Amino acid sequence: MTPARLFLTGARDTLPLILAAIPFGIVYGALAMNNGLSEWATLAISLFVFAGSAQFIAVTLVASAAALPVILLTVFVVNLRHMLYAASLMPWVSGLPQRLRAQMAFWLTDETYAVVTNRIGQDPELKGLPWYYCGSGLAMYGNWVFCTWLGISLGQQIPNLTDWGLDVAMVVAFIGIVVPALQSRAQWACALCAGVCALLTHDWPHQSGLLFTALVAITIGVVLERRAASNTRETSYE
Amino acid sequence: MNEALLIAGMALLTFGPRYLPLALAGRVRIPPLLEQALRFVPIAVLSAIIAQTTLVRNGEIDASPGNPYLLAAVAAGVTAYFSRQLFATVAVGLLVYAAARWLL
Structure with a gap:
């Protein structure tokens, strides 16, 4: 595939998640303005930070008059899952120039990560992954900034925008990505364990339960995978 | 600020x-x-986000059949398992959610 085609395919494969992100962007813009941020700051955060859930948490904390260090620490903790994402992408970027890696890092979101790992799962030998990745990333980014601007403009005209239950679109999109990826027993166990553990830790502060959950579920997955691998080795010796 | x-x-x-x-x-x-x-990172983190967003409503776990998120998630899960299509999964999930909000 040519780079341009890969770029467009990346954007196209992200389309369901872009649609899911539209209401989020609008709500963010409206919420930030409601919580006392200026128009330019609301838009600048989407332009320069580009981190959906961390942006929501930050503007919520701004409204509760939290101190700046508290807000920043929370943003950092909420973003730590992206460090796991980036670490898992390491084998695919080792030959790339740092500028391209930095661009990819800036566009690293739950959505683009989900779409890109899905693609890697289908075609591990794919050449030109950065093009695919950047197509997905730029589409998410452009949409996010535009929807923030829309939210700033519309904010005051839409009542109770935050009570509509808009995050359901994101949930069903993630389900559409995770479920087909579950093939081995270890993967199923990892997913089930993550679900249960996330519920048990849901009231931990600042999404720390999410990180704890990830560590527990990943450990379960690895242990079961190793056990399955050693079992097949034993049977093949017989 | x-x-x-x-x-x-x-x-x-x-x-x-x-x-x-x-x-x-x-x-x-x-x-x-x-x-x-x-x-295992994608499966672990995305599953955790799915479980929390689906079942935690206003800080409490709501696993009742009256939770429209749960109905949408189950419908999406079944669709994803059998169709393996992202668009179909999202469409079915959103339709079930809208129907549940309207009927319940």
């Missing part, structure tokens, strides 16, 4: 964790065990 400081701080603390592992790729060798563990 100093908005410029807020934005600069958020930008730094968002970009940093995203970039650090990518910057180090190729310079540090990832041990095979860690590499195996990292392959």
Whole structure:
């Protein structure tokens, strides 16, 4: 595939998640303005930070008059899952120039990560992954900034925008990505364990339960995978 | 609240964790065990986000059939399992959610 085609395919494969992100962007813009941020700051955060859930948490904390260090620490903790994402992408970027890696890092979101790992799962030998990745990333980014601007403009005209239950679109999109990826027993166990553990830790502060959950579920997955691998080795010796 | 400081701080603390592992790729060798563990990251984190967003409503766990998120998630899960199509999954999930909100 040519780079341009890969770029467009990346954007196209992200389309369901872009649609899911539209209401989020609008709500963010409206919420930030409601919580006392200026128009330019609301838009600048989407332009320069580009981190959906961390942006929501930050503007919520701004409204509760939290101190700046508290807000920043929370943003950092909420973003730590992206460090796991980036670490898992390491084998695919080792030959790339740092500028391209930095661009990819800036566009690293739950959505683009989900779409890109899905693609890697289908075609591990794919050449030109950065093009695919950047197509997905730029589409998410452009949409996010535009929807923030829309939210700033519309904010005051839409009542109770935050009570509509808009995050359901994101949930069903993630389900559409995770479920087909579950093939081995270890993967199923990892997913089930993550679900249960996330519920048990849901009231931990600042999404720390999410990180704890990830560590527990990943450990379960690895242990079961190793056990399955050693079992097949034993049977093949017989 | 100093908005410029807020934005600069958020930008730094968002970009940093995203970039650090990518910057180090190729310079540090990832041990095979860690590499195996990292392959479980998408399933682990996305499943955790799905479970929390579906079942935690207003800070409480709501696993009742009256929770429209749960109905949408189950419908989406079944669709995803059998069709393996992202668009179909999202469409069915949203339709079931809208129907549940309207009927319940």
